[in-house]
Amino acid sequence: xxxxxxxVCAVLVCVxxxxxxxxxxxxxxxxxxxxxxxxxxxxxxxxxxxxxxxxKVEGNVIPDHLLVDHDGRRRTGDELxxxxxxxxxLHGRCGAAFMKSCISAGVGINAVYPGSRR
Amino acid sequence: xxxxxxxxxxxxxxxxxTIAFTGPVIILAPxxxxxxxxxxxxxxxxxxxxxxxxxxxxxxxxxxxxxPVVRVTEGDTVKFTLSNPATNKYPHAMDFHAAExxxxxxxxxINAGETIEYTFVAKKPGIFFYHCGAPPMIQxxxxxMFGAIIVDPKNAKAWPKADREYVLVQSEHFKNPDDVQxxxxxxxxxxxxxxGIFKYHPFVTGGGKLDAxxxxxxxxxxxxxxxxxxxxxxxxxxxWDNVYESGNPANKLTGVQTYVVGPxxxxxxxxxxxSAGAYPLVTHSLTAALRGAIAVLVASPDAKPAPLxxxxxxxxxxxxxxxxxxPAH
Numbered sequence: 001x002x003x004x005x006x007x008v009c010a011v012l013v014c015v016x017x018x019x020x021x022x023x024x025x026x027x028x029x030x031x032x033x034x035x036x037x038x039x040x041x042x043x044x045x046x047x048x049x050x051x052x053x054x055x056k057v058e059g060n061v062i063p064d065h066l067l068v069d070h071d072g073r074r075r076t077g078d079e080l081x082x083x084x085x086x087x088x089x090l091h092g093r094c095g096a097a098f099m100k101s102c103i104s105a106g107v108g109i110n111a112v113y114p115g116s117r118r
Numbered sequence: 119x120x121x122x123x124x125x126x127x128x129x130x131x132x133x134x135x136t137i138a139f140t141g142p143v144i145i146l147a148p149x150x151x152x153x154x155x156x157x158x159x160x161x162x163x164x165x166x167x168x169x170x171x172x173x174x175x176x177x178x179x180x181x182x183x184x185x186p187v188v189r190v191t192e193g194d195t196v197k198f199t200l201s202n203p204a205t206n207k208y209p210h211a212m213d214f215h216a217a218e219x220x221x222x223x224x225x226x227x228i229n230a231g232e233t234i235e236y237t238f239v240a241k242k243p244g245i246f247f248y249h250c251g252a253p254p255m256i257q258x259x260x261x262x263m264f265g266a267i268i269v270d271p272k273n274a275k276a277w278p279k280a281d282r283e284y285v286l287v288q289s290e291h292f293k294n295p296d297d298v299q300x301x302x303x304x305x306x307x308x309x310x311x312x313x314g315i316f317k318y319h320p321f322v323t324g325g326g327k328l329d330a331x332x333x334x335x336x337x338x339x340x341x342x343x344x345x346x347x348x349x350x351x352x353x354x355x356x357x358w359d360n361v362y363e364s365g366n367p368a369n370k371l372t373g374v375q376t377y378v379v380g381p382x383x384x385x386x387x388x389x390x391x392x393s394a395g396a397y398p399l400v401t402h403s404l405t406a407a408l409r410g411a412i413a414v415l416v417a418s419p420d421a422k423p424a425p426l427x428x429x430x431x432x433x434x435x436x437x438x439x440x441x442x443x444x445p446a447h
Contacts, residue, residue, distance in 0.1 A: 029320070103412050
C-alpha cells in the first residue's frame, strides 16, 4: 500500500509540471522591417519554431509582425528579436524588434492572469 | 334625381379610390412589423474567460457570456420566454432595456424549475442592454447574465449603411464570483469585452482580433454591462466618425475622440479606417483597459467576413507544439 502511494506520488510529480507549462506560455509580438522580410518570412518562422521553448509562430495575423507563443521563463521578447537579428542571412535585410506599445498589458495583470503577457 | 345619382357616383368613385390607394397600405402595414419569439435559458456553467483557458463559474443566458444578440426592427414585437431549469440553484430574471413595460409583473425573478413569458414592442431604435435583475443584481450581472439587443431603425436610410458590424459588451470581472462585497466595493480584477480578458488582443496569448478592410465603415454596437465602471470608449489611431447615443440614429455626434458610456447604457460607434494596420479600441479608463478591455481592429485588404460577436463562446486553441519544459532547479 505504501509502495502504491509512492508510485502515485511519483506519477503526479512527473505529470503535473508538464500541465504547469501552460502558465509560462507568453505571446511576443515582433515587428519586422526591411526589404527582405516578406520573402524570408517562412525561413524566419522556421528558425523560430526550432528554438527550444517556442510553441507556435504566426505570421499572417498582424501585417509586418510575427506573433510568437513561447516559454517566457526561457527567453524574453527582446531576446527573441536578438536571435532573429543575429541570423547571418538576414543581416541588414530584415530587422526584428520586440513590439512594446501603449496596449501592452499592465504590471498588475500577471499577478491576476499568469498566462498574460507583461 | 340627377344630383343624387351624380353625388352617389362621386361618393362610390371616391370610396373605390380610397380603397385602391390606402387599402394596400392598411393591409400591408402590419406585415412590416414582425413578431419574434425569443427564448432564453438561464444556465449556471463554467465559461472560458482568458487566453490561457481559465474557467469562471458564470451565470449565463444560453450558456454564453454575453448572452445571444437579439436583433429586431423598430416596431417589431418580441414574445420573450425565460426558463430557469430545475437543475439551477438560483433565481433568475430578465430586464430588457429596449422594452417599455411594467417592471413588477415582467422583470420578477423566477425560481429554478419555473418559466416566465412577456411581450413587448420595440418602439425605439437603438442598441440596448439586457440583464438579469434577480437579487443581488450586482452579482447576477457580474457573473455574466447580460447581453445586447439591437433594434434596427425602421428607416434603414436614417444613417449610413455599415460595411461591417460588431457587438462589444464591456463588463467587470471579479475573480471570486461569490464575493459580493468586492462587487459593491468596486474591487474588480479585470475588465472584459464580450466576456473575455484581452479576448481581441492579438499580442496576448490566445487573443484574437476584429477584422475590417481599409475604408470600410465599421459599426460597433457597444454596451456597458458594468456592473459599476464607466467606459471611455476610444479608437487608438482613429476618431469616431459618428457616435449615436443609445444607438438611435437621431442622437448623432460627429468627430468624437472618446465617448463615455455608463453602466447600463449603450451607444453605436462608426469608424472608417483609411489604411491597413491595427487600431485598438479601448476604454481610456486605463485601469480597465490594461486589465483586459482592449479590442484590436486589424484593417487588411483580405479581411474576411465575421460574426457580430466573434469568439463567443471563447474556445482557446491549444498550441500544436509542446514547449520544452525548463529543468527544475
